Amino acid sequence: MDEISERSESKSCIGSGTLMVHLLGRCNLTCLHCYMDGSPSRREQLAIATVQQTIAECDRLGIGTVFLTGGEPLLYPWFDEALQTAARVPGLCVTVCTNATLMTSRRAAALAEAGAEANVSIDGEPGFHDYFRNVPGAFRRAEKGVSTLVDAGVRVTIVTTISQGNLESLPETARWAADIGARTLRVQPLLSLGRGVEIADQRLTDDQLNSMLLELSDLDSQYHRRGLTCKVVGVSRRFLLAHPCGAYVCNGTGCHRRVAKEIKKVVIREDGTVLPEVTNLSREYALGNIADDQLSSLVNRYFEHGYERFDKLCRTAYDELSPTWTSALIPWDQIIAARSHRPVSDTRTAPASACGSPNCCASVPAKEQRVPSLH
Amino acid sequence: MATEKFESAGQSEIGNLTLTIKPEALQKIIAEGRLLELVNKLATEASAQISAQVVDHVAKAATQKQGLEGASASVSYIFDGGDFGTVPHRPHFGVGTIEVIAETALTRVAAGAVKARS
Numbered sequence: 476m477d478e479i480s481e482r483s484e485s486k487s488c489i490g491s492g493t494l495m496v497h498l499l500g501r502c503n504l505t506c507l508h509c510y511m512d513g514s515p516s517r518r519e520q521l522a523i524a525t526v527q528q529t530i531a532e533c534d535r536l537g538i539g540t541v542f543l544t545g546g547e548p549l550l551y552p553w554f555d556e557a558l559q560t561a562a563r564v565p566g567l568c569v570t571v572c573t574n575a576t577l578m579t580s581r582r583a584a585a586l587a588e589a590g591a592e593a594n595v596s597i598d599g600e601p602g603f604h605d606y607f608r609n610v611p612g613a614f615r616r617a618e619k620g621v622s623t624l625v626d627a628g629v630r631v632t633i634v635t636t637i638s639q640g641n642l643e644s645l646p647e648t649a650r651w652a653a654d655i656g657a658r659t660l661r662v663q664p665l666l667s668l669g670r671g672v673e674i675a676d677q678r679l680t681d682d683q684l685n686s687m688l689l690e691l692s693d694l695d696s697q698y699h700r701r702g703l704t705c706k707v708v709g710v711s712r713r714f715l716l717a718h719p720c721g722a723y724v725c726n727g728t729g730c731h732r733r734v735a736k737e738i739k740k741v742v743i744r745e746d747g748t749v750l751p752e753v754t755n756l757s758r759e760y761a762l763g764n765i766a767d768d769q770l771s772s773l774v775n776r777y778f779e780h781g782y783e784r785f786d787k788l789c790r791t792a793y794d795e796l797s798p799t800w801t802s803a804l805i806p807w808d809q810i811i812a813a814r815s816h817r818p819v820s821d822t823r824t825a826p827a828s829a830c831g832s833p834n835c836c837a838s839v840p841a842k843e844q845r846v847p848s849l850h
Numbered sequence: 851m852a853t854e855k856f857e858s859a860g861q862s863e864i865g866n867l868t869l870t871i872k873p874e875a876l877q878k879i880i881a882e883g884r885l886l887e888l889v890n891k892l893a894t895e896a897s898a899q900i901s902a903q904v905v906d907h908v909a910k911a912a913t914q915k916q917g918l919e920g921a922s923a924s925v926s927y928i929f930d931g932g933d934f935g936t937v938p939h940r941p942h943f944g945v946g947t948i949e950v951i952a953e954t955a956l957t958r959v960a961a962g963a964v965k966a967r968s
Contacts, residue, residue, distance in 0.1 A: 492956040537954030685901040692908060692928045704926065711909035711929045718913070727960035736958035774955055803905040804929075 490539030490566065493740040495754065496526060497544055498551040500745040504574055505609045506596075508636055510669040510755060511744075513546040519745040522766070523553035527560045529743065529770050533567050536771055538741070542594075544572035546745065555585060562589035570594055572634075575620030576613055583627035592630045594661070595621050599641035599648050607640070618655070625656035632659040634708070637687060638677040645687065649694040653703040660698075662691055663708040666809045668755045681802050688803060709804045716797060722807055723752050723789040736778050736786070741770065749773055751785055755812035760785045788815060867896070 500517030502509070533541060541561050548554055548571055561569045569591040586593060598607045601614035608614075624631050633652045637645065645662070652660045664684060667675040679687060688707060695705035715722050725734040741762075742750040749762040749770065762773040762781065792814050869892070879888050912927035953959040 490954065492954065535955065537956050682898045682901065685898070685905045688905050688908070688928060689901060695926055695928055699926070705928060707928045709929075711912065713906065713909035714913050714929060730960070733960045734957055735960040738956045741956070771955055778958060803902065803909055 490533065490537040492533075492536060492538040492540075492738070494529070494533060494536075494538045494541045495544060495740060495742045496521070496529070496541065496557075497546065497743060497745040497754075498526065498548050498554070498557065499546040501550050502545055502547040502574070503550065503576060503610075504547070504613060506670070507607050507609060507674055508638075508665055508669070508671040510666060510671060511546075512669050517546060517745070520551060521743065521745060521747060523556055525747065525765050526553070526557045529765055530557070530560045530564060530567075532770050533561075533564050536741075536774065539566060540568045540570070542570050542572055543591075547574055547577065549573055549577040549582060554582075558585060558589050558591060562591070568592070570632075572596075573620075574608070574613070574617055575624065576610075576616035578620030578623050580623055580627070583623045583629055586624065586629045587627045592632065593624050594632045594634050595624070595657075596636070597621070597633045597648065597652075598636055599644040603641050603644065607636070621655050621657065631655075631657045632661055633657045634661045634663055636663045636665055637679065638665040638674070639679065639683075640677060642679065642683060642687060645690060646694060649698055649703065649705060653698045653701045656702075658702060658704065660694075660703060660705045661708050662687070662706070664804065664806070666806055668809055668812060685803060707804065710807055712800045712803055712805050715793075715805055715807065716800075719793060722793045722797075723811070724786070724793045736782055738774065738777075738782075741774070743770075751777070751782075753808045753811050753815070755808070756785075757812075757815035760788065760815055867900075869896075 497511065499520035500511070500513055501515060501520070502513035502517070503515060505514045530541060533539075543554075543557060543561065545551065551557065558569065558571070561567055569589060570593065571586060571591055572594045573596075575593070575595040595617060596608075597614070597617060598604045604614040604617070605611050608617075621631055621633070633648070635641070635645075635648055641648070649660055664687075665671055665674070665678045667678070691705050691707055698705065710721050719726065720730055720732060720734060720737070723737075723739070725732075725737050727733070727735040738751045740752050742752070742754050742756075743765055744750065744754075747764040747766045748758055749765050750756045750758075751760065751762065760781070762777040765773070767773075768776075789811060792810060796810065879885055908927060909929055912929045
């Protein structure tokens, strides 16, 4: 193992919290399913001073993992500065979420030097990927970018959004990921969020989801010896029933971890809005704006005023929905995001939904599930 | 009773399946000459149900600490939590339990709980 790979392998994350920083809304692609409506026309971006100040607070806040994302983070004018700031925080694991089409040797070397990992979105065979990413040639450019990252010693995770259109090519995607030297294949079932609402009919049925999960487990075993781990993104029904804290429902002394209040993931959107846990959550549940105050101050204030409302949102959803879950995998963040956009007085109705439960995300009109534009 | 046999790791019998049919319904289906149609339909439905149950077994095993210890220490489960590929390095959803965690700026521990590093 070379020195760079060793550094990347050996990095351990000290804090248990996660920070997800949407550096900007702009993206060079216009993917059909983009959960945050990234596109070339978006103009919002965080000030670098704010980013640096926030990342520097990670240690004090108990945050051990930071995701630099967008839009496309490589389009952020001060990406190098943000990366270097994160690399300087002791015990902070850094992951860059990129489409890799703009990856260069210099950038890859910078990621390796920073000990950062890369999550790269690849949605299957070239034709489908280009269709889904809405740009001809996107696959070949991304493939070149992934090779550049691997050659530089960066640990790469391939994130594949799985839908009706690419379900059959999953084994081929796993083979490609192993061949190119990725370390993890993370499969994300298509969510009804952002532009994904408009292609919600492409989501997997429960039967397809179950078959996919079994196949993915087999692929995990098959490619394990070649250094590729296969995982699904999302929490299982079993896990949420056993550990409600996974649904952001902490229960004080009743919680097996004795947690009374907790934010596992802090999300900073491209306009500076700070959200707890869920990227597409309604702004009504925001901690505030990072341009107005330090993250630690926003967190402290939120625990005193605001957290209870988010807790109630999650707790109510959990109490109402968990007894009726039938699907193996629960798109909890999608459910909470959808419910957060409902008027408070909204009554429950509706049949089948993403998790096989009535009264769930499918009961919310598509328009409401779509996060309002930040323009 | 139908018993499924599956050769794996030296175990010839790993579970069983049971099919119960009402005698009067079976007689009628035989009389109508639709036995093969019945079997095909049952097989399709059974396949979906078996998939769902096996996935549930895997998901359940992934939530149990003992599922990763002893003889099954090398087993990796596909359930990993997170969204959009942003799975935190810790806590690692899907495995084990943490009895009591340390209080941090993002985590307020219930009053009276013992503070300790996980």
